[in-house]
Amino acid sequence: MKPRLLQVANVGQICGGTAACAWTVTQALPGFEHHVAFLSDIQDETRRVFTNCALHVWSTVSIDQVQAIQPDVVLLHNISSQKLKQRLPLPTVQYVHSAGAKAAADVTVYCSRWLADQCGATRGDVLWQAVPRVLLTEPRTHDGPLVIGRICTPQRRKWPRDCLDFYREMVSAVPAGRWEFVGCPSELQAELQQACLGRATFCAAGWQQRQRLAGWNVLLYHHPTLPESFGRVVAEAMRAGCIPIVDDAGGFREQLDQGGGYLCRTAADFAHALQSVADPLVRRSLSAQAAIVGHERWSLDRFARDLLTCFDQAATHAAVRRKLL
Numbered sequence: 001m002k003p004r005l006l007q008v009a010n011v012g013q014i015c016g017g018t019a020a021c022a023w024t025v026t027q028a029l030p031g032f033e034h035h036v037a038f039l040s041d042i043q044d045e046t047r048r049v050f051t052n053c054a055l056h057v058w059s060t061v062s063i064d065q066v067q068a069i070q071p072d073v074v075l076l077h078n079i080s081s082q083k084l085k086q087r088l089p090l091p092t093v094q095y096v097h098s099a100g101a102k103a104a105a106d107v108t109v110y111c112s113r114w115l116a117d118q119c120g121a122t123r124g125d126v127l128w129q130a131v132p133r134v135l136l137t138e139p140r141t142h143d144g145p146l147v148i149g150r151i152c153t154p155q156r157r158k159w160p161r162d163c164l165d166f167y168r169e170m171v172s173a174v175p176a177g178r179w180e181f182v183g184c185p186s187e188l189q190a191e192l193q194q195a196c197l198g199r200a201t202f203c204a205a206g207w208q209q210r211q212r213l214a215g216w217n218v219l220l221y222h223h224p225t226l227p228e229s230f231g232r233v234v235a236e237a238m239r240a241g242c243i244p245i246v247d248d249a250g251g252f253r254e255q256l257d258q259g260g261g262y263l264c265r266t267a268a269d270f271a272h273a274l275q276s277v278a279d280p281l282v283r284r285s286l287s288a289q290a291a292i293v294g295h296e297r298w299s300l301d302r303f304a305r306d307l308l309t310c311f312d313q314a315a316t317h318a319a320v321r322r323k324l325l
Contacts, residue, residue, distance in 0.1 A: 002033040006071035008061055008079055012042035014049050015183075015205050016153030018077035018097050020232060021111075021129045025075065026053055028130055028304040035069050037061070039083060045207055061103070063088060073311045079103045089322075091314035095127065098229055106317035107310050111230040112251035127310065130303030131232060133295075134240040136214045142284040146174055146277065149216040149242075151182035151233050154205045159185055162224050166267060167195040170220070173271035174278055180216065182209045213240040217283060221246045222270060231255055238294030241287040245273045255297075260290030 007025060011017035019038070026034045037056040038046075047055065058065055061084040066074060074092045076084070084103035094105035099118050102108070109127035110116040116126050148170075152158045171177065179196045181189075183205035193200045203209055210233070213219065219237040227250030234244045234255050244261035246252045248269075256263055262273035277283045296302075 002031060003072040004035065004070060005029065005032045005073055005075060006035045006037065006066060006069050007075045007077060008037045008039070008058075008084075009077040010039050010079070010083075012038035012040050012046050012057070014043070014046040014207050016155070018095075019046055021095070021097070022075075022077055023049055024130050024132065024300070024303065025307065026050070027132060028300040028307060035071065037065070039079075049207055060084070062086075066090065073314060075307075076103060076105060089318075091311065091318040093310050093314050106314040106321070109310060113254050114227075114251045115229040127306055128297060128303075129230065129232065129235075130300050131235045131239060131298045132300070134211055134213050134236060136240065140214070140241050140287060142217070142280045142287065145176040145178055146217045146274065146283075147178045147180065147215060148174070148218045148220050148274070149180040149182065149212060150184075150220055151205075151209060151212065152184075152221070154183040154185055156185055157226065158183075158223070159188055160223065160225070161188070163222065164188075164191055164195050166222055166270075167192060169267045169271060170274060171196055171199075174274045177274070177278075180212065182206075182212060210236055213237050213242045216242045217287075218242065218274065218277060219244045219246070220270070220274070221252075222264070223247065228252060234261075235294060235298040238290040239298055240294075241291040243277055243283065243286045243290055245270060245277070258293045260286060260293045 007022045009018045009022045014020055022036055034053040036050060036053050037058050039058055042055055042057060063086055066088055074088055074090055076094045078097040081101045081103050087104045092105040094102050094108040096102055096110045109125050110121055111129060113123050113126050116123055179200040182203045184202055189202050213236055219242050230251040234252060237244050238260055248263035248265045264270045264273055
């Protein structure tokens with residue numbers, strides 16, 4: 001029989017939140033029987049993505065609900081102590097994706113070194129997630145005008161009005177560039193189109209939109225006040241050979257500490273980075289470097305090994321707990 005894994009995530013929305021990470025776990029561990037419980041309604045797109053998984057909708061997490069599934073191990077994604085007030089009697093791993101009071105577990109890991117530092121944990125408690133490899137339907141080209149994209153969940157707080165002035169400066173730096181935005185709220189699109197001098201394309205958020213990374217030269221991401229704990233899209237871009245040019249903040253720093261992109265602190269830094277990759281030779285070199293680092297760090301094989309290590313540690317700790325009871 002296959003070992004049975006139960007994952008618990010807060011939001012049943014595959015675009016954003018922790019559902020994408022939970023899905024990646026199912027891809028990294030095909031030898032498991034997968035159950036995923038969401039603490040909110042599950043969107044249709046999420047159901048389509050989680051094929052070959054048993055899905056559940058709960059309002060909170062209880063011992064009875066968990067034991068009814070009879071999992072061998074439980075993986076909690078950012079589950080708060082309010083949603084799970086009792087320690088589970090089964091081997092349990094808590095995967096922390098943002099700061100806050102989390103439910104107790106046998107093993108707790110953090111999605112980035114930056115977040116571990118924020119939470120006062122050791123850097124040894126870090127588990128970088130993996131991302132699937134975006135398929136290139138044709139060889140990537142490095143000539144011609146830059147294609148620069150931003151993909152983000154369509155939450156207004158992720159698209160601040162400050163980005164209008166930012167993009168005006170970026171367009172001035174690379175006036176021949178083309179701009180693509182995935183997930184931009186409709187009320188911002190007209191002004192953003194104007195800021196991009198009519199050279200912008202807008203696409204609705206969706207799970208398949210990550211495939212656009214295959215056609216972008218640059219993933220450009222700037223947010224003045226909201227650092228990302230882990231840049232999942234940055235990891236996906238790197239595996240696709242798309243060059244990240246992003247804030248020197250949050251989890252981005254450790255993703256790019258081996259090269260393959262640019263970390264920027266000022267608008268001038270972003271503009272300089274874009275002008276640099278307008279050179280096809282620089283673009284080709286950085287794209288190759290991004291892919292090398294991305295395949296090494298964000299592969300499903302690496303993630304599977306690290307997950308299994310966490311599960312073994314949780315099982316050991318749970319066995320000790322049982323002996324002490």
